[in-house]
Amino acid sequence: MPAAQADPALVVRRDGAGPATSSESFRSWRREASCRAMGCEVFFPPEDEPGRERAAKAICAGCPVRLPCAVHALVNREAHGVWGGLSPADRERLSSHL
Template sequence: MTTRTISPDRHRSLGDQTWQADAVCQSTEYNPVDPETFFPEPDETDKIAAAKSLCGQCPVRRTCLDAALEGGDTDGIRGGLTEEERGSLHEKLAHRLDYSRVNDTIGGRDVHLTKAERRAVVHAAYRHGVTEQRLAWLLKITEEHAQKLYRELRRALRNRDLDQPSETALPPETDDEHLGRDDFGTAA
């Protein structure tokens, strides 16, 4: 039996465009690709099919899609999706919470994060005892802002604990006629 290790996604760093060299859409001497193929009109179904076919073979398709979403790119076919197909993803991007991105950031990589992922980084950093200075460096913020984020998180955790109903034991159901000595508490 062969075991196969699945490695986690490697997310591109902020400003990293080196992935484009591995893209199938890059025209080379041996693989001439017309860039206009990726910018078809809505009624040019042959161009759309050709572009999607190329994207289907691309090793950096996911990275291309992420770059288009993170950069707000709404033109052309990117990551195997048309402008219309990416539309709903653009709307959902702010709520994306990909823990592999959070873990990469905690590990020191410079990854583009959504608001939800930034909150998750703060929470994970706090749980793992990451200093405020390190959090500031990870999120590219000031130390004062990192202190504020930790202070808000501590307050939220404390309030969450206070809002939990306390588990108090209720007295057993009894009818008044059969009360015994053990049914009453002792006064101190």
């Protein structure tokens, strides 16, 4: 029986060798994202509009690809926007524990 392989979209690399997600895996999960047909302004709110951040997080909460989206943002150190239900501040807190 072949060994199970990890989904590359869910692997977080700690060795600093670069992102664990390929552009193909990024495109594959992105096609299933709840936000795919929405404008980016919802997910990249100005800091002075916390209501828009809450709206983005609510959309992410029901998204079937929330985890690979969040992993993508963490691995690629996305500095802006809500990804996988995580704001930049959320990702900063998580990154400090990795």
